[in-house]
Amino acid sequence: MTAPDGSFAALKQAIIARTGHDYYADKDRLLRDRLERRLTVTRAAGLPDYARLLHDPVAGAAEWAELEAEITIGETFFFRHAEQFAALKDVILPAIIAENQATRRIRIWSAGCAVGAEPYSVAILMERILGEALADWTIEIIGSDINHRCLTQAREGRFSGWALRGMTEAEKTRDFLPSPDGRHWHIDPRHQPRTRFMRHNLLSLLDGTSPPDVSDFDLILCRNVLIYFGPDQVPGMLSALADCLKPSGWLMVGHSDAVVGVPAALGVVQLPGTLAFRPPGCGTPAPLANPPPPVEWPAFTVEKPARRVPARLPQPEPVAVDPVPIPAIRALADLGALDEATAACAAAIVVHPLDHRLHFYDGVIAQARGDIARAEAALRRAIYLRNDMVMAYYHLGLLLIDGTAREAGRRMMEQVITLCAALPPSAILPESDHLRPGDLRGLVGQRLRPVGMP
Known part of the structure; x- marks a missing residue:
């Protein structure tokens, strides 16, 4: 330039x-x-x-x-950060349901929703929790973003396999409809009436220009958004978000959002593996009265070893300059441009043939495109080049379990558990979107249960 x-x-x-x-x-x-x-x-x-x-x-x-x-960075995928969705399923949403039994109305805001994976994930989760009782409730889930292109895709509800990575075929077919091209998925129309999307700049919360209906929420999800604001803006933004909550509401931010000071308008709630915020004086969540019949929920029953949750969320690690174009490849995949991402991977592998990360992304992107043979070969190359790459074993295990080699997939998952056990609980697994060893062990347990593991 x-x-x-x-x-x-x-x-x-x-x-x-x-x-x-x-x-x-x-x-x-x-x-x-x-x-x-x-x-x-x-x-x-x-x-x-x-x-x-x-x-x-x-x-x-x-x-x-x-x-x-x-x-605007539109990176997102369904059920991102399993431990936070486990907290939503096990604690936060049941508490909100109990609080609103009289009105049977719930308002949820996904701020900075990108292409809509988060609000649709919450819609799916609400259906799993309420079951048939969902028909008796009015659930409004608002997704907002400053990026009008992302909002267009969110309203269409069309996603590439990349946005559904980590989900089994059974999980996909339960809540999505495959596109005729075999490479995209549409959110099942039954989830769309509970969601709506609007363009919104979070800075409007600070200058008083935010629309009046951005208020009175039972739950606000503002995950992996505050990281883009300056440290001097974060306390004011948290206070403004607190003003948008009901007196008994909940706020959840992302693991990468550095919260160095909690305003007086919010209290910290420590949950297994994560944190949430509520207005002070809300107390312990009440148990759900007359809960609906249990619904099978294989995807997010995450069992974790007990560990101390830090009083404040961690600062993001500084990123070293990397000559390998991993961010560019991921950006293409996050936009759903899987053909371009594949070509970028192939070009980078010519220059850096021994970089295990490139072969890993080549495999995961091929898996999202439905090219199973290429995916398996690339993931095996990644493991050959780096035999402790946990996420390569995990994705190869998913691929094999969903195919015809379930026993081989089970062995891959057992290797994941072995590798995770050797790592510190607080370690962030490379190329995992911020998963820790305990998070991944929980996900592996879910994948193994359908194929005969206890």
């Missing part, structure tokens, strides 16, 4: 001020790359010319929307 540094600095400051994405404060190269895409599309002569477009009274608003979509 050929532009004076002053033009870039001014535009960078305007972007951070408008979106709150302090994430880009020290990521000039990444921001320049994303701006370059918009300059190419708009045919702007340079950053000063592009800045004039953003300030244009007619075309400026539309271009800001496109730029916000370009710089």
Whole structure:
């Protein structure tokens, strides 16, 4: 990008001020790359010319929307962070149901929902908990994001296999409909009436311009969003989110969101493997009166070894510069561009043939595309190159269990348990989307039960 540094600095400051994405404060190269895409599309002569477009009274608003979509990271997948969904299933949602027995109305907000995997995951979970009683309840699940492209996909409810990674075929077919192309899945229409999506900038909570209906929620999920805001903004954002809760409401943030101070409007609730927040004085959740009949729920009964939950969420680890284009490959896969991600993987493997991560992603993306032979070969190469790569064993085990080699898949899962047992409980498993060894052992247990393991 050929532009004076002053033009870039001014535009960078305007972007951070408008979106709150302090994430880009020290990521000039990444921001320049994303701006370059918009300059190419708009045919702007340079950053000063592009800045004039953003300030244009007619075309400026539309271009800001496109730029916000370009710089927003839309990474998400269904039932992300199993331990948090276990807490939702076992504690938080039953408490909310008990609290609202009289009105039988529940409002939930998924803030920063990207392409909608989180709100749809909650809709699926509510059905599992309430069973047939769901018909007697009014459940409103609002997904919001600043990225209008993501919201379009969320409303369509169409996802690539990549967004459903880690789910078995039985779990997919229970709540999704396969597309004719065999490579995409649509959320089952029965889940869509409980969800709606809207464009919303979280900064509007701080300046008073947020819509009035963004309030009175039983549960707010704002996971892996606060990491993009500056540390000076996080306390105010938490307080603003607290103001959007009912007096007995719940707030859950992500493991990667560094919460260094909890405002007075919220108290910390320690749950197995995670934290949640509630207004002070809510007390211990009451048991569910007249609970519905139990519904089979094989996917998120996560059993974990007892461990101390830290009083504050951990700061994200600094990321070293890596010449291998893993982030670019993942970004393509997260957007559902699986053919492009496959091609990027293949090109990177030519340059870095011994990088086990590239073969791992080649395998997982092939698995999402339905190319089972390629997936198995790539995952086995990843294990050959790095025989302690836990996630490669896990995904290969899933592939084999879903296929015709269930006994071989079981052996792969047993190897996962062995490798996890040798790691510290607080370790983050590489290429796992922030899973810890205990989380993965719980997931393995669920996968083994249907094939005869206790």
